[in-house]
Amino acid sequence: MNHNSITQQSWRQRKRAIIDNVARYTIGLGGISVIFAIVLIFFYLLWVVFPIFQSPTVELKSQFSSPFIEDVTRYQVIEESGQLVARVQSNGDLVFFSMTDGKEVHSESIDLNGANEISQVIKYDVEGKRLVLILDNHRLLFVEISYRVNFVDGKRELNPQVSFPFGDESVELEDVDQIVHIRVVREDEKLTLLIIDADNQLLMRSFEVEYGDELGEPEVSSLQEIALNVEFMVVDTFAQWLYLANKDGQLVIYNIRDLESVELVDQMIIVEDERQLKQLTMLLGGNSLMAADDKGAVRQWSLQRDKKNQYRLKDIRGFKSDAELTFLIAEMRRKGLVSVNQQGEVMLYHTTADRLLLTEKITDDKILRANLSPRANKLLLESVSGQFYNYEIKNPHPELSWKSLWSEVQYEGYDEPKYIWQSSSADNDFEPKFSLAPLAFGTLKAAFYAMLIAVPLSIMGAIYTAYFMAPKMRALVKPSIEIMEALPTVILGFLAGLWFAPVVENNLLAILSLSFVLPAGLLLFAGLWTAMPLNIRRLVPYGWQAALLMPVVIMLVWLSFMVAPLFEAVFFGGDIKHWLLDNFGIGYDQRNSLVVGIAMGLAVIPTIFSITEDAIFSVPKHLTNGSLALGATPWQTLTRVVLLTASPGIFSAVMIGLGRAVGETMIVLMATGNTPIMDMSIFQGMRTLSANIAVELPESEVASTHYRILFLAALVLFLVTFMFNTVAEVVRQRLRKRYSNL
């Protein structure tokens, strides 16, 4: 029995020890994983943002020799997903082969309607699937390539198809006997042909077209003699601007919107002296020309209105290469370029970011032909010796650079470099403008005005509460401030946007005047009160001034609101907003920085107040007692002893308040118009980083550049606030140590 109970007891002891150990490890594990989860936030944000800063890569995926015996190629294009390549041969054969091994997948012969061969092939869409074949008898044949996707055993299979959008008969153009250069533009129902003939004359034909119908009677333009020997011909996707250039880089621009009255807009030389123009291509969107010379320099020229509202070509930016470019290909979905030069170097470039992303030597062969896939992730090079090189390009976020994020950028269509945030638009050709500068500016602006309101009010209030206020009143004030801290910012934002903004708009002068009416009025009242006989003053004991002043504050505010309209009528012509606009050109936005500053100030006041109050209140009493005993007045003691000792605490309070103001979302979202402008005016709104995230992230495509940039904004907010808070916390801990030493 005794023995039994001992084993039982030791079993219990063992059990307890086991439980203790299990608990130790579970809690340890739990604690560490919670801390890990917190660290995870930072690293996850970093992980999402990181690809932005990765350099692009070009990697050779496969290499094969040409499946074609003789090179009679007129045209070659890569299909969307980069699996197949389509090639048009001079005899009318259309061959589709695999991009990875060159194996023929499909082949089709196009009936050339009696012509001997194809002399030229021109694409008239961005992706190069709509083609015009120019036959050697100077007739035209319109062809369209498409791909049908089938799933065979769960595998994606592409079936190429060839169709004739305007009938399979070749088309003869009246009065055109020689086609040297031709460009075709299809815009909705309008098909425009631009032809340079052997006599250097520009001929234009415009058709109303419908799919499947043969071409009808064209609208014919007047004949234009071109003064230069046309070598390069570029037209934008809307058939509005035609650019013609010769070998020496002389360029003429025609406005061809109206075929009846084609006009010469501008002419100029777009290469440096003594150089030759080698490549001329249009950037996506049709606003910019990219011109490469024989020394490998590329310049971007953008057509925009000058001050006289005339269209002029403007030199925006450029980049250089060591050798002449043999190929310059504009990306089809972005404002990027891929080029290959004579030394076999491939270069990736992005215009908005103004950034040469990559220069890499990839081959020693002499390159005959280069093709870029529509997604700009595959590059196919064909060498003179009949070797194909299939490269994969990884370049997901070329739009970003330190410069495009934080400095002024010359965007297409703007007359000077600007800071602009404009992330999306309905248009595919749109140039995304990812400048974080206006957002960061807006954030700082909002925080600045908020601090302007919050710092004096909260620090002064805290000084009084901690040092002068009667303990009974303090017991009421402190919880009230805590309640204020807990007030959801959505409520403050809603009141600011819907109630306060109209009030401010209608009583602007009254609100502004409060900044001096209040202090002046309070001082006046204080003076009068001090002059009162003692028995009246005794009614309100020392330490209760704040309560006494409440009705005074109400009176003063009421007075301001009553008197301000009279002032406005007499001095500002009835409306101070008009007056400001007329005299100083200061515009007024209803949801402006003043409203945000006050609303966000209210959100920040409790934070600063609590910490400051805490710092002042915990200044050791013997310091103040000593000072008072030496004959200093309470105010002298406060300024010379208490504030000096507590100043690190006040500093950390302001830092924490600033951190809160920088990250606040709902108030700025609701109390401003959220326009990303850079304007310091207190009567204008702003857009902050946080509000921008709240507005744009739900609509942003996962893993896109836009998505990552918003994560970058979040990371910036995280780091900035974390830094503010850490500094504040370290300062506070030091202070605490000092107090305990005193």
Next chain:
Amino acid sequence: MNNVKEWWRSGEPWIWLNAGAVSVSMLVVFGLLALIAVRGLGHFWAGDIIEMRYLSNGSEETIIGELVESETINAQRFSESGYGVLPPGATEVKRLLIKTGNRDLYADFRWLTDHNIKALNTPEDLIVLERVEWGDFYGYLKQVNEQGQMVAEGEAAWDELQIRLARVADLHAEIKYLERGEIGSINYKLEDLRLARKKLELSNNATAENIARIEKQEKALDVKYQRLRVQLAELHNEIKRDSAHFQIMDGRVVELPMETFVSVLKPNAMNVFQKMINYVHAFIAFLVDDPREANTEGGVFPAIFGTVMMVLLMSVLVTPLGVIAAVYLREYARQGPVIRLIRIAVNNLAGVPSIVYGVFGLGFFVYFLGGNLDRLFFPEALPAATFGTPGLMWASLTLALLTLPVVIVSTEEGLARIPSSLREGSLALGATKFETIWKVILPMSSPAIMTGLILAVARAAGEVAPLMLVGVVKLAPELPLDGNMPFLHLDRKFMHLGFHIFDVGFQSPNVEAARPLVYATAFLLVLVIVLLNLSAIMLRNHLREKYKALEN
């Protein structure tokens, strides 16, 4: 003069200025609370409806409506803004905003200038009609119809209307039960079957036997559905039976179907006591009704429910995590620079903007975790996302992370306040460390844990920015909790009071009409949060007293 100088030098004025700062802050806090309370609570009070003769453009017209607000502006601004013709010699003009209702017939808000109002009275038989759509209706009741045939008019019409309205309300309840309950449940089961079938196909288990079993179930549900549909059609027919004629302010008589009525009142004929009863009814309706008219009318029940659900889930997640982390940091971890660093980091996380947590929640929880969960466990529903889209679970998890520092800090503070003599006493009596923590330390620090939790809940209830990214929607068709298995639907999106304020106040097409409701919602939210915070403050004070007693 000397006196003033001396007074100035003593620094006394500065003390007064500092006191002034406190006064201003206090006034702002209480002013804001009062503003929200007055506007929010005023929404439910049945105000008088006025009828007036109004002179506009030279001719007189009758205007019926409720006074919303009035303002006095100076004459110059009045004429500059083109508000109307100025009476001669006036220096300022009083303008009134009248809610004339009847949005389906004419503009529902009008600004009137005071001097053009000729006669003004409040006839007792004016009726306010709250409707399912088009907002409130003001007019005189003329007659009540059944199937287009008049059944009552004049005095008798009012009583008849009441009787028939009760019937309409019953029918509405029945329809709602059928649509939401029965048919909703059938749809849910059908969707389940569809997914089950797809799952079978995906796992190559689609034998004829299995398919037949599913098809049989589908057929049974379909039969049931058809029967319910017939029933529902009947009810819809029934409810269309009655209508009523009203005369509106421009003299027209309009017929309105009774199925669109929510409530009728004759506020001018009600005494204060009746109005108070009506007030209570209106307030309860606000709490328990569904929103109508793009959230600008009706109640906020789904938003309350969503907020509560989210906060509850969050509490369940955050309490154990926070307490374990705090116990680890305070009781188990070796105190040193590393732990100090971690403590600073945890402290600082409370200051990281909430939107950053939202971004993290969307990226990590929703897209990364949710996307992978979907691929692993719900391949049959793809490409429709189950957990790979914002929802209740991710919102709760995000907010749990957001409030974690609050709980950790508060619990740690509580643990630190417990005198070490108690720990030592317990250990000396032979208890293990865990037993000491479990039986002595944690019970004693439970008020601190509670305080932390309450603060966390208060913060979570008011937080909107991160929720906008991880699961809140303006209108959720279904509540996250219902009678269909598994009852709690963590993947559903939900509504939230704070987001409701943002959405209705800033994104609704008719802000003017929605404004009272926004104030009411704001009042509700503020009330909840203030109460939570007050209880936390009281609990904390109580706690301090208790430890003071212990220390002595």
